[in-house]
Amino acid sequence: MITISNLKKIIIGLRNTTKFAIILVIAVVLIVGIIKVSYKQTYSVSLNGEIIGYTQDKVNLQKRINDYINSGDGDNIAFVEVKDMPEYKACLLKNGMQTNDDEIFEKVTSSGTTYYKYYAITEDNEEKAYVKEFTDAESAINQLKDKKSTNSEKLGIVEKYSTTQAEYKTVDTCVSELYKEKKVVVAQKIPSGGPTGPSVKTDLGVSLVKPISGVISSRFGVRWRDNHKGLDIAAPKGTAIKASAAGTVTFAGYGSSTNGYSGYGNVVVVKSSSSVVILYAHCSALYVKTGQKVSQGQVIGAVGSTGISTGNHLHFEIRYNGRAVNPQNYLY
Numbered sequence: 001m002i003t004i005s006n007l008k009k010i011i012i013g014l015r016n017t018t019k020f021a022i023i024l025v026i027a028v029v030l031i032v033g034i035i036k037v038s039y040k041q042t043y044s045v046s047l048n049g050e051i052i053g054y055t056q057d058k059v060n061l062q063k064r065i066n067d068y069i070n071s072g073d074g075d076n077i078a079f080v081e082v083k084d085m086p087e088y089k090a091c092l093l094k095n096g097m098q099t100n101d102d103e104i105f106e107k108v109t110s111s112g113t114t115y116y117k118y119y120a121i122t123e124d125n126e127e128k129a130y131v132k133e134f135t136d137a138e139s140a141i142n143q144l145k146d147k148k149s150t151n152s153e154k155l156g157i158v159e160k161y162s163t164t165q166a167e168y169k170t171v172d173t174c175v176s177e178l179y180k181e182k183k184v185v186v187a188q189k190i191p192s193g194g195p196t197g198p199s200v201k202t203d204l205g206v207s208l209v210k211p212i213s214g215v216i217s218s219r220f221g222v223r224w225r226d227n228h229k230g231l232d233i234a235a236p237k238g239t240a241i242k243a244s245a246a247g248t249v250t251f252a253g254y255g256s257s258t259n260g261y262s263g264y265g266n267v268v269v270v271k272s273s274s275s276v277v278i279l280y281a282h283c284s285a286l287y288v289k290t291g292q293k294v295s296q297g298q299v300i301g302a303v304g305s306t307g308i309s310t311g312n313h314l315h316f317e318i319r320y321n322g323r324a325v326n327p328q329n330y331l332y
């Protein structure tokens, strides 16, 4: 039986060192208890040596960051390059002080560079169109092959990584933009020097802009009794005529049988490449001289009705290797 007097005897019987040890243990338990109640176990999070916050769950926080790096939070993101990764250090945080996982996540990821992944359809190694998925590129190329597009052997797919998004196209748009028809041999006999059939579209290799805006009053091609070698665009007298393409003025003046531009009235002839010559006829005024260089869009003359003409209009004629081609294959 343990009685109080027995206990006293036991305590008295203990040596001083043992008593001290017991007091020490009680003290430690008390201190740990106090710490447990008023502090919580956390991790300080630092970025570049600077503390940016505290977390109680470093595993989860780091997982969130890793997930973001691996796939971002948007469409077709390849990965996100984050400059610096956070460092974690165990520490005690006073109860009531807030941890801020969301803020830390924001700080770490906001410095990131997003890399997008998409695919370029190439023709002759030149990037022509962009799609989001490899299968889109593949299916566009297969469709072009099925349609026997003349460029189908030169098409390829390149995987792109870029910090900027491209303008993504649908499979259908890619197919219609990249499709190149086999040149149709027109059965109709074309008089030498005369216009080619309207269905033949030659690649001029020159970029064109509209010389004026207005109403088409006469189309290119066969007209009563003659072949119309240009496109007539009706517009008020004085309307500014812009150079459709840059080039050198080979003739600017009144057309006659002597200079070979009989009936054209005041005409500007611009050589835009070794193959392409563009004529602007029936002008009321000319603003350029023979031999002068003109840039695309530069005003070179004004609409009129000089020469053989029945009203104010621009006769716009494009010649490719000496033969008139249909301007409406390129403009209007």
Ligand SMILES: [Zn+2]
Pocket (backbone or CB within 6 Å): 218, 228, 230, 231, 232, 314, 315, 316
């Ligand atoms: Zn005409």
